[in-house]
Amino acid sequence: MNFAVRFLVLLLHVLYVLITPILWLKSRRKKQTIPTISDGLLKISATELAAKIRKREVSSEQVCTAYIRRIKEVNPFLNAIVEERFESALQDARNIDSYLRESLESEEELEKTRPLLGVPLTVKESCSLEGLSLCGGTLSRAGVKASTDSEVVAKLKASGAVALLVSNTPEICLSWESNNFITGRTNNPYDTTRTSSGSSGGEGALLGAGASLIGVGSDIAGSIRLPAMFNGVFGHKPTARVISIKGHYPSCDDVNYADFLAIGPMTRYSRDLKLMMRVMTSDDVVLGLRLEEKVDMSRVKVFFMESEGNSFALPKVQDEIALTVRQSVDHLRNRSNCQIVNDFKFSELQNSFEIAGSTLFSLKDIPNPLKADDQNLALEVIKSCVGLSNYTFNLLQFYVFQQINKAFLSDPGYIKKNEYLKQLFMEKLGHDGVFLYPTFTNSALTHGTFIFKFSGISYLMIFNSLGLPATHVPCGIDKNGLPIGIQVVAAPYQDRLCFAVAEELEKCFGGWIPPN
Numbered sequence: 048m049n050f051a052v053r054f055l056v057l058l059l060h061v062l063y064v065l066i067t068p069i070l071w072l073k074s075r076r077k078k079q080t081i082p083t084i085s086d087g088l089l090k091i092s093a094t095e096l097a098a099k100i101r102k103r104e105v106s107s108e109q110v111c112t113a114y115i116r117r118i119k120e121v122n123p124f125l126n127a128i129v130e131e132r133f134e135s136a137l138q139d140a141r142n143i144d145s146y147l148r149e150s151l152e153s154e155e156e157l158e159k160t161r162p163l164l165g166v167p168l169t170v171k172e173s174c175s176l177e178g179l180s181l182c183g184g185t186l187s188r189a190g191v192k193a194s195t196d197s198e199v200v201a202k203l204k205a206s207g208a209v210a211l212l213v214s215n216t217p218e219i220c221l222s223w224e225s226n227n228f229i230t231g232r233t234n235n236p237y238d239t240t241r242t243s244s245g246s247s248g249g250e251g252a253l254l255g256a257g258a259s260l261i262g263v264g265s266d267i268a269g270s271i272r273l274p275a276m277f278n279g280v281f282g283h284k285p286t287a288r289v290i291s292i293k294g295h296y297p298s299c300d301d302v303n304y305a306d307f308l309a310i311g312p313m314t315r316y317s318r319d320l321k322l323m324m325r326v327m328t329s330d331d332v333v334l335g336l337r338l339e340e341k342v343d344m345s346r347v348k349v350f351f352m353e354s355e356g357n358s359f360a361l362p363k364v365q366d367e368i369a370l371t372v373r374q375s376v377d378h379l380r381n382r383s384n385c386q387i388v389n390d391f392k393f394s395e396l397q398n399s400f401e402i403a404g405s406t407l408f409s410l411k412d413i414p415n416p417l418k419a420d421d422q423n424l425a426l427e428v429i430k431s432c433v434g435l436s437n438y439t440f441n442l443l444q445f446y447v448f449q450q451i452n453k454a455f456l457s458d459p460g461y462i463k464k465n466e467y468l469k470q471l472f473m474e475k476l477g478h479d480g481v482f483l484y485p486t487f488t489n490s491a492l493t494h495g496t497f498i499f500k501f502s503g504i505s506y507l508m509i510f511n512s513l514g515l516p517a518t519h520v521p522c523g524i525d526k527n528g529l530p531i532g533i534q535v536v537a538a539p540y541q542d543r544l545c546f547a548v549a550e551e552l553e554k555c556f557g558g559w560i561p562p563n
Contacts, residue, residue, distance in 0.1 A: 063499035092316035100165035107140035107165030164207030184227025197294025214249025222441035251278035269507025277491040279530030287514035297414035342547035356397035400505035405461035490529035518545035
């Protein structure tokens with residue numbers, strides 16, 4: 048444990064406690080309620096919708112129209128869209144419907160070759176959708192468009208998915224709150240005074256509001272899983288390198304970058320994770336994931352922890368989230384016949400913040416527009432405090448965090464601890480083990496307050512540094528009406544175990560619960 052860093056964490060926590068009454072009073076005056084969902088088409092999984100479209104029971108145009116209508120209805124509350132292609136999407140849907148009317152292909156053939164045929168899709172802006180914005184929310188790139196689809200988006204479109212839009216992110220994706228100077232701030236559908244998180248915050252907000260069904264996100268330090276949690280949906284960070292990151296912006300020249308950054312699926316229904324993963328995964332590794340094999344739940348070993356540890360210097364996990372871990376264990380024991388492991392804990396996770404931070408910031412050439420523009424970080428922080436910087440305060444926070452890591456956490460011993468912990472997880476989880484763990488310490492935070500709770504990212508970032516697959520599972524609503532949930536983690540290439548457990552826990556907690 049690094050005491051200087053932990054003291055900073057403790058100081059920020061004290062400050063947060065002091066300002067909490069002010070935040071509460073401020074939020075009471077501004078909270079808005081998004082419209083309830085009235086169209087039944089918006090409450091059907093992508094797996095079921097794709098089957099209905101193949102059977103000609105519903106048209107792609109009907110489905111896309113319903114989602115476009117819902118997006119237009121809720122986006123004034125959310126501000127989740129960077130740029131849309133609604134008219135082009137509707138034409139794509141009509142072309143699909145026309146093809147289906149004339150095609151002689153069987154439903155089985157269509158399911159095999161184009162499993163997402165006619166299903167609407169939303170894409171995080173950083174993941175490159177041809178012809179739409181790829182500015183990364185930074186002023187120096189305003190107006191930049193994607194010249195081609197990213198590799199993963201191309202795969203999804205080839206599977207028949209109909210792309211509707213690109214969604215909002217923080218400036219160059221380097222924050223856990225989706226806010227930038229081009230498209231502004233994205234709100235949480237359960238409470239508009241709260242953050243939708245980041246960096247896949249636009250995706251999370253649209254999904255949580257029932258305005259998207261399946262989405263593409265990216266995750267370098269929790270950027271899929273945290274928005275999934277704050278917005279009450281499923282989000283999967285896959286095993287490192289199984290999904291191509293080609294075409295993602297920003298990028299990095301470090302050969303180890305792909306060990307951290309992962310592109311993955313975000314969905315409202317657990318069964319759609321496997322469907323999306325099958326389409327998105329690189330052709331050379333998809334067979335090794337054995338996604339189509341049924342998981343025998345009675346053979347699954349379940350490890351679990353309610354928090355990193357009990358030290359006063361570690362961030363405290365919200366009681367309702369800790370309870371959710373226990374309830375999940377009970378359900379998997381009593382209803383799914385899983386093998387619960389009570390006599391082993393990954394105690395090394397109490398140093399997650401130091402281990403993950405040191406490993407992440409060992410990457411060379413982390414994107415930094417301040418360097419490109421020859422700007423001074425300290426000066427820009429001061430300018431930002433008085434509204435004069437061209438860079439968002441959230442982005443500058445990230446670079447301050449980077450400097451803190453360089454000053455206090457550059458010990459190569461942390462890299463060795465990361466390797467030891469990875470080997471330990473691989474040994475203990477093996478081919479049939481999962482680990483249940485909080486996704487984050489708290490439900491969705493008030494806008495602009497993430498800096499006071501940033502140490503909670505250790506719960507997320509550690510699994511990027513370890514390269515392990517991790518799925519966020521929504522597990523109900525807390526006393527403030529906000530979604531909570533946990534992570535299901537597995538050994539490398541055992542993503543299917545994450546999905547199987549997610550489906551079991553969806554039965555227990557009900558999965559996605561619509562706002563209001």
